[in-house]
Amino acid sequence: MENRVFVITGAAGSGKTTIRNYLHEKYGMPRVITHTTRPPRGNETDGVDYYFENGDSFFKHHYLESVLYAGNYYGSSYEGLQSAWQKNPFACIVLDGAGAVTYKRKLGDQAVIIFLKVGDTETLKKRMQIRGDDTTMVAKRIKSREYTRDLELPEPLIGKAYQIVNTDLRQTKEQVDKIVAKYLTEE
Numbered sequence: 001m002e003n004r005v006f007v008i009t010g011a012a013g014s015g016k017t018t019i020r021n022y023l024h025e026k027y028g029m030p031r032v033i034t035h036t037t038r039p040p041r042g043n044e045t046d047g048v049d050y051y052f053e054n055g056d057s058f059f060k061h062h063y064l065e066s067v068l069y070a071g072n073y074y075g076s077s078y079e080g081l082q083s084a085w086q087k088n089p090f091a092c093i094v095l096d097g098a099g100a101v102t103y104k105r106k107l108g109d110q111a112v113i114i115f116l117k118v119g120d121t122e123t124l125k126k127r128m129q130i131r132g133d134d135t136t137m138v139a140k141r142i143k144s145r146e147y148t149r150d151l152e153l154p155e156p157l158i159g160k161a162y163q164i165v166n167t168d169l170r171q172t173k174e175q176v177d178k179i180v181a182k183y184l185t186e187e
């Protein structure tokens with residue numbers, strides 16, 4: 001079976017983490033944990049949600065790609081992906097739009113991109129608040145250039161990504177199941 005990495009991308013609050021966890025729980029896909037200089041949120045654990053880094057430690061890793069998103073660095077390491085693939089041929093990762101473009105360019109068909117879309121900013125804002133995000137952080141996030149950019153599928157990924165409007169979570173999961181089934185059955 002060829003190695004694949006399911007890349008979940010989309011704006012903040014669009015449901016990326018929810019779908020990544022679904023892929024992990026339903027299909028046993030290892031989650032590639034990425035590195036960030038963003039401070040942990042109250043419910044986040046180091047080594048589970050992210051590897052939380054400081055300005056020095058972040059730059060000591062060997063990244064497949066890294067970005068600056070809303071003022072913090074995020075990066076995914078080669079080692080993280082390889083160790084996920086050692087456990088299972090299908091892995092999953094959450095990336096911003098720029099990271100998804102780099103993954104597609106570097107990994108080609110091995111990267112299966114799923115772009116989650118939610119029509120309006122109000123819904124996204126509400127979801128972030130329900131999730132328990134700090135109100136000031138939500139406001140800062142929504143104002144960032146990266147947030148606005150990730151509301152739409154990046155131009156280089158047009159025709160190369162699956163797009164799902166994540167309104168009804170049950171329907172979203174069904175669409176994700178159909179995508180995974182294609183790769184499970186073709187092998």
Ligand SMILES: Nc1nc2c(ncn2[C@@H]2O[C@H](COP(=O)(O)OP(=O)(O)O)[C@@H](O)[C@H]2O)c(=O)[nH]1
Binds near residue numbers: 017035
């Ligand atoms: N390119 C890239 N993006 C990442 C990486 N890790 C996380 N991200 C993205 O960084 C953005 C901000 O993540 P986060 O601060 O957790 O906020 P969230 O969008 O509300 O979950 C999201 O779009 C994540 O998908 C990474 O290693 N590389």
Ligand SMILES: Nc1ncnc2c1ncn2[C@@H]1O[C@H](COP(=O)(O)OP(=O)(O)O)[C@@H](O)[C@H]1O
Binds near residue numbers: 011019127128130
């Ligand atoms: N289709 C949906 N309908 C309602 N709430 C959702 C839906 N999908 C995700 N959520 C909720 O919205 C919040 C943000 O989702 P999350 O997966 O953390 O987004 P992201 O990782 O893209 O920032 C979470 O509280 C999650 O449970």
